Amino acid sequence: MKKSFFYSSFFIKAFLLTVGHRLLAQTIPVNYDEVAIPAYTLPDPLTALNGKKISNINDWQNLRRPEIMQLFAEHVYGKMPAKTVATHFETTSTTPNALNGLATRQEITISFPEVSNAPRIYVLVYLPNGAVGKVPAFLGLNFCGNQCISPDSTIRLSGSYAPDFCRGFVKNQATEASRASQADRWPVEMLIKQGFAVATAHYGDLEPDFSEGWKTGIRGTMAEELGLQPAEWSAIGAWAWGLSRIMDWIVQTPALNAKEVALVGHSRLGKAALWAGATDQRFGMVISNNSGEGGAALAKREFGETVKHINTTFPHWFVEKFKTYNQNTAALPVDQHLLLSLIAPRPLYVASAQDDRWADPKGEFLATQATAPVYELYGKTGLKTSEMPPVDQPTGNGSVRYHIRTGKHDITRYDWEQYVQFVKELWP
Ligand code: GCU
16 A cells, blocks of 8 residues: 555656656757857867867877866766675576577676665676677667567566656556567667677666656665765766666676677667766777767757757756756857767767757767767777768768668667678677
8 A cells, every 4th residue: 555655656756747847848949940050169079178289099098088077977967986886696587599599588687785775777688599709799778678679578577667658658667568669679689690699778777767766766775885976966877877787797797798898879878878888988889879969969059959958858867067058058068079089999880860850960970070080099980071971871981980860760670780780890
C-alpha cells in the first residue's frame, strides 16, 4: 500500500514536471532560417585562454585540453566524480545459443556494495560465438530498457523510469508490451555477424530522466561516496559516468578488446556519449547520432533547438550555470566543436538526419569540421571539406567522418552500416 502510494506520487510528480517544462519551452520561438542566425565567433581550439598558440601534442594534452575540460565542467555538464567507489560485477544470466547460435547473451549487474540505496546498472551483452581472439564492441545506452532492443522474452524487464515516448509502458514503467519496441534501433544480429560484441544498458538505471530524477539516481544516492553534491554535476554527467562503469566491466572481460570499444549514442544519449568520450579516454571511438543541441551541434548558431529551449524542457541535463547563457550564447566560453575536439586523436563519427532540423544538421557538420586542427596536431586527418556532403554520402577519409542521412530523427540501419564500415576501416 505504502509502496504503491510512493510509486504513484513519484510518477505523478515526474509527469507534471515533465509536461510543465515542455509547455514552457513551446512558448520559445524557434529559428529555422540560416539568414537569421546571429553573427558568432567560435573559440579557437588551438588558442589557450592565456593566448598561447598550441602547436604540439604536449601543449594540447597538458594545457589546452585540460582547460577545455574544465570549461565544459564549469559551464555545461558539471564536474565528474574524482573519487572511485567499490564496484561489483555479477553475471546473472548466460545464454550460449542466442540469436540462433550466433551469439552468447549475457546479463551483468553492476552494483555498488558500499552504498545501500544506490541504483544498479543492468547490462545486456551479446558476444559473437566462434570469434578468434578478443572482439571489438559497440557500447551504448538505450532509452526504454534492455527488453526494448530485442524480442527475446527472457531479457530482464527494466524496473527503471523511462520517458513518455517509450512504448509499452504504464506510468513510465516497462510492461511486457515494451519488448522489442526499439529493436529496429539495435541491429544486433547484423553487428554480431560482422564480428562485434554489443553492450547496452538502460539510461534510466543511472538517473531517471526528469528534473527531480537525481534524487533516486547516482547523483542523489551516492553523493557522499563520490564526493560530489548533486548540483555540482548533471543528468548527462550521471549517464556518462555510468558508461564508464560499463567500461570498467569491459576492461576485465577477457572476450572483449577494451581498446576497441566504439561508444555510440543517439540524441540525448549521443550527448552523454560525447561527454563520456571526453571524460574517459578509454573509449576508443565515439559515434554521435543526431545528438544536436548540447551534443554535436554548435550552440552559438541558435538554429533549431537552442540553449534556452533545452534548459527549459530539460533543466536537469546540464549544470545551473548553463542557464545563464539562455539569452546570451555569445558569452558561452565554449562551443560544441571543442567538445568534439576532446575526442581526438580517437576516431569520431558525427551523423545527422535531413528532417531533423531541431538538431541543426549544419551546426553538427560545422562543429565536426572545426575539429580538424586538433586531429592534425596528432598527424591525423579530420574532415577536409568545408561543404556539407549530399545526403546519404558520408564524408571524411581520415579519423573523422560525417554523414547526413535522408529521413527523420532516429538511428537507423543505414546509420549503423556506416558505423560498421568506419570501425572496420579504422580497426582492421
Ligand atoms: C528532445 C530534445 C533533444 C534530444 C531529443 C532526444 O527532442 O530537445 O535535445 O536530443 O529529445 O533525446 O530524443
